Amino acid sequence: MGFFKRSSLRTRDDKRTPAAELTLRESIYPLCLVTILFFLWGFSYGLIDTLNKHFQITLGITRSRSSGLQAAYFGAYPLASLGHANWLLRHFGYKAVFIWGLCLYGIGALVAWPCLLYRSFGGFCVAIFIIGNGLGSLETAANPYLAVCGPPKYSEIRINIAQAFNGIGTVVAPVLASYVFFKNTGTDQSALQNVQWTYLAIACFVFLLAVVYYFSPIPEITDADMAFQAENTHAGTDVKPFRKQYRLFHATFAQFCYTGAQVAIAGAFINYVTETRVTSTGNTSPGDAARFLAGAQGAFTIGRFAGSAIMKFVRPRWVFFVFMTMCIIFIIPAITERGNTGMSMLYVVLFFESIIFPTIVALGMRGLGKYSKRGSGFIVAGVSGGAVVPPLLFAASDSQGQVNDQTGHSPTALAMTVPMAFFIAAWTYPFCVNFIPAYRNVADKFSTTEIGISNANANDPENQIGANDGAGGVLDKGGVPARTEDVQSAEKV
Template structure:
């Protein structure tokens, strides 16, 4: 949604522009914070469960694989669920499913079963996927069409707040329980090792039970709240400012909307690039040719990366009220390409700071691509949101591609992979999201 969000042609009363949606937006913002917090906890689970179960790196990365796989498997069906139940009920169902996933961490830890942990993560991520499918488009329709991207960026800023705070709480509540060194574990009998693993795995029980309680409470609050019921649109009520003299194509199938398909690809490469950079950033900063930091010290700098994304979203929410979303998206993407090239060409701490600065410019990309992709889908908005959320599976695939090149040409030069991703994002911001628009004069001639 560059500037306009589809509304029903029946002009519901009161209109969206006239309604006061402050409280509904406050309630929805809590959802963005929660799923950011939960997603960032995966970075704590990986080292913890790797130590508990003595996993290889490939086995440990199944945590992220199972989490992001839910977006691919669940997103499109979730779109149909939202269309059948409505935005509000869809959000409640998503919260309940995510809460059940959190509760499953208790038996997974009790049995010290890595397979159960992975299953719990998949269910948890399925609930979060449903939340995203329902809440993202809901935020865009709660207010004036021309400020849709600004609202979504503002709520996403609280998502970044969750990702910034989660590592600190996770380190205190989970990583504070240190795994027994391998040398000590080797002296234990099989039964003693199983008991030790169960004791260490239990460190996640309290935090995730607490998360389940919070998710269920939010579901109750939303169920009791008087959130406005907004119907899917038949056609856009107002053209985006980028396309003042244009008409919008309507299609029978959601897959016929080229700007949606191109936007889904944009989400795929963006999430993939973001996860790739985050996954390799500690190793990058620990490289003697860059900063030579101990890994523990390098890990602390990640808060600057995620904190930059949070600050950037607050700034972006203000800028998007005055700047065309597509143009700002393209500008930020090209800046990131420049920072990646700079990091690949120079050495020392300049390269480290260039990488950390990427977080600031990543800030507005996900919500802006999302809003542009589902603009004007009308009755297909729920399905379209599901298609876009499916593309988040890029977070499981692009890092593997980058890792393939890192093993062969070195980590530093492997950053060309996310650079290519951001070049596509720049294209989408400048041109790709216009795919289903055409000049009025050309339409008349046709």
């Protein structure tokens, strides 16, 4: 019964731990546990994309108003990643934030239950805002944890593989919605009532998972551990004040633009298909469009696994650059073409979107050292782009008038120029990572380090003998006074 032992939710952030040099074997269990979280918020995100269209039909609301779901969901992220979750992360540690995020997620799911039952769109937006705070908290901890838990040279591969399970969740959600919740279109009230049971099940599961996290032995990676990694790779930038970490702020900007474009495309996908894909029996139904969305999310998931495999042989920064460039290239024909051609172009865009979000997180955190936890909050706050770009896309779509099948006029297709513009803005970051030395050198030094691989744990504090040097200090195995890492507590304010 060693599993159910007393667990502490507070860790000193100014002291080195063995977690600084975790090997692949040592990192497997905590990484698997954290990967479960990626499926949870992938499922939640995928369900929102499907609900967006069906709220328009069932409740009779406009496209721009239905985007309030995305605004509530992603608008909560900066409140979590720069506020309560980041404060908990810097003062208590990763485990505390995992438990906090799961509890908020569960509370939001419980609030969603009566809102769906009584068809309250405003109430459901409040529930989604609470869920967004929970998932924002989980992302504030989970993304940087995956980036730092294990050998640094495999950081991008680790986070992309885990994020692939996020993609699986986004596939499962629209499939479940189209075959179970929304088999009948129109104003079927039972459709929304069916969804309530899913949110109740989610609440029960995440509360149970929070208990599992409390009792699980999760290694805590401290700021001192990250400072050690940055110093040993000679790529640390934490000698500069936080306000001068310009690579971090550029990564945050790229995350804002990219995530906004990704969320806008996924949120408008069903509208796009119903407007542009006309068959012999008429326009594609929302139910069929939801199944096509599941296929597109499947392409997104395949892209994550494929991108992770390619990163084993090609520098992650080059894979990042190519995938981001392809997003821009293939969204152009999605704007101009119609039918299966236009839809297939969106499939290709989602495939190339796959590795971008997690790679921005991994590369943006390179060299931050003692600023790692604080910096991760900024990068995750960039997810708030998902609250800004979808309303812009839907407002642009509403301004284009009605669909005209005869002329091929599709308001949603024309509005895809909005995410294209944000893709171009985000592309500046992979360009700098590959062609600006101040960016490229930091990324490459972490990609070649042998920390956690060769001579693993050689520098861990636990490998030092507890001999006394006569002055109250500790001697290492060679009789030399052991070095104690210390991170200025002022950075925690």
